[in-house]
Amino acid sequence: MRAFVFLLFLLVSARVVQGEPVSPGNQTIGKKTTARQHAPDSVLAAQLRCHFQAMDSNAAGPERRAFNTQLARFYAARSYRPVWTERADIAELIEAIGESENDGLIPDDYHIKEIRSFFLSPPRTPELQAKYDLLLSDAFLSLAYHLRFGKVDPESLDPNWNLDGTARRTALEYRLQNALAAGRPKAALYELRPTHSGYAQLKKGLARYRVIAGAGGWQKVPEGDSFREGVRDSRVPLLRKRLQQSGDLPGGIADSSNVYTAVMANAVKRFQKRNGLTVDGVAGTATIGEINIPAAERVDQIRLNLERYRWFVNDLEPTYVLVNIAGFTLQYIENGRYRWGTRVIVGQPYRETPVFKADMQYIVFNPQWVIPPTILAKDALPAIRNSRAYLDRKKLRVIDSSGRVVDPASVNWSGYSAANFPYRLQQTAGDHGALGRIKFMMPNKHVIYLHDTPTKNLFEKSERTFSSGCIRVENPLDLAQLVLQDSVKWNRKSIDSIIGTGKTSTVNLPKRIPVFLLYLTAIAEGEEIQFRRDVYNRDDRLQKALDSPVPEYRIESCGL
Structure with missing residues (x-):
């Protein structure tokens, strides 16, 4: 299980941050002084230790149990001291979670609603403060892992997958601990995103297609005879608008005629090239079929491939x-x-x-x-x-x-x-x-x-x-x-x-x-997004996995 691998070595040296020891009662984390408005560390430490002891290991699936175990190790390494003692750090995490949508991820996977609620009305009892701290740590570590390696385990979809980033994952674990100690959770999460230009351009494409889909998408072009240069067809204005919406035809062209012109044929060639079709400028059945794929489906297609990039791009x-x-x-x-x-x-x-x-x-x-x-x-x-x-x-x-x-x-x-x-x-x-x-x-x-x-x-x-x-x-x-x-x-x-x-x-x-x-x-390809047919029918299965909620994280009452 990837969550187990991810946190297997998690921060056994967490007591030493940037070469300096951190004691359980220390009020200083890195170079920041914590403004205490909650229970003392010793009280919260007892609560955190108690919560981990109360976790019902039979109530969660194997991946969730493995992650709980490693999260417990994370806290044990710091003598169960709370992590999220600065509201500024929490605000940064909330912002980063919200922006994870730009990477095709789902903010709800990272407890965004609960965290916002806690942030607006901070918990007052030690038990709730401990639960809040656990929830924040789970969100931070989960998002960090998903940005770096993907949410979906590729081996769960295809046993042939053989990329193993164990060494890089180990380095990531120490990096996250140092980021928390230095009070820069948001910056650390941003640094975990793939820097590959293909990934960055896909993200831009996701934003563009979401704008189109949010505005209602495009109207379907009815089927009929193929569009060939010089023909007249009542569907031409609709096709022209559709090509302008996707950027294949410049939007400033003022033409309301029913004639399929050479300019439109060239725009169709551009569309055909982007979509892996025969590039002939003739808008026949196959081309119209691709043109009529809704913008919302293209949004999902881009999200799926951002996830696929996260699986391999750091191993290039x-x-x-x-x-x-x-x-x-x-x-x-x-x-x-x-x-x-x-x-x-x-x-x-x-x-x-x-x-x-x-x-x-x-x-x-x-x-x-x-x-x-x-x-x-x-x-x-x-x-x-x-x-x-x-x-x-x-x-x-x-x-x-x-x-x-x-x-x-x-x-x-x-x-x-x-x-x-x-x-x-x-x-x-x-x-x-x-x-x-x-x-x-x-x-x-x-x-x-x-x-x-x-x-x-x-x-x-x-x-x-x-x-x-x-x-x-x-x-x-x-x-x-x-x-x-x-x-x-x-x-x-x-x-x-x-x-x-x-x-x-x-x-x-x-x-x-x-x-x-x-x-x-x-x-x-540069500023253009190219789409290809799902010839092996793999997209649907990945879509279901990517959109499935992460295993439920339950914080048990410890009874103190």
Whole structure:
């Protein structure tokens, strides 16, 4: 459970803040003097200790119980002294909670109503003061964690997720304690937000789309014949207004005609490009369908992808490869800057490309493809049983465990399944091969890699879910030059030369390069927000998790 990991090491050194000991009765926290208007620390400490003892561990779910345990450790490390002794700090926290909505989070998850009520009418009894302190600490730590790592555990949605930020989380824990001691809770929370430009631009896009949705959104454009340049249609004014609302058509154009002009066709092209559609300027069924998606749904789509950014963005290294499965794109980022990008083909909806991170370590030129177990079971063996011509058509050789080529006629094809098949089906290298002339190896349990492909025509499709899980790269030789990082030894001429030999050869990268396979259905390109179809139907499940209330935090009466 992520909450458990988050607070596992929480502040066992909390008695020492900036090198100076803090005693239970000390009236000074950091450099601030506390204005006491509540019970003495010793009384509140007894109340806080009592509250933790009274917590009914069976009343909460496992995640809530784990968080309660770590929150208890947090207070135990400071001898149960209260944390929130300055109204200015509480006011800052209230403001930060309210502004969490700008990150797509939900202020109600952080007890905003109860905290505001307490702030306006401060509790007078020691028991209520202790409850108030616990509520504030729970809100602060929860919000800090969600801003840094996300509210939803990605592993709960996809067990393939393998990013582990334990070391960074440990550093965060000490940072939060110091922030509280120094009286800067709001600043600390702001510093935890991802600083990646893509995240910042998505936040701006969220604000823009919320304004549109708050004003009533846009009116749907009725279905009908496709809009083509020069046609007259009574729906044109409605389409024009819709394109102006989303910024695809400048709002200052004064035109009330029913003619679908070249200016409007160009605006539609811009819309189509932003939404991953075929860019032809013709507003047909697919384009009108995207145009009619309500602004409120786009707001939610942006919120979902802000959450996805929080899952991975703090783990990005200066140089990496990022594949956006939903966007069918690959980007090579070098020293924190975009260097190069290309189109890719990903897994079919029933053979999804998994989401995970792995390190690219070497390249294979003129690779020979060995049919993996899934394709062997679902495609190859059934096809061979139907006709052995499949082997010739695919240029496949049957190889035994000793590496010898076996006559296909000697194999009892009906007697084997993929589970007990004692041979390998190996495809010879060449332009005909499923892997083309090059593959990029990043060892992982999924046996997923990047590679060339002989079916170049498929890159022209706007939606490219055609593979069995691996990533087909449109311009793989350009990528090879970049990752080999030696423009003298590994230029295009030398790469063409090694491919020209036809021999299978392996070249290690001078430095491993992390590859992130991610699933993003809304991204920022400068000031523009680009949307992509949810080809694997993952958005709804994340939406439910993101909008679900956090596990209830109950503060039991301790009976003192």
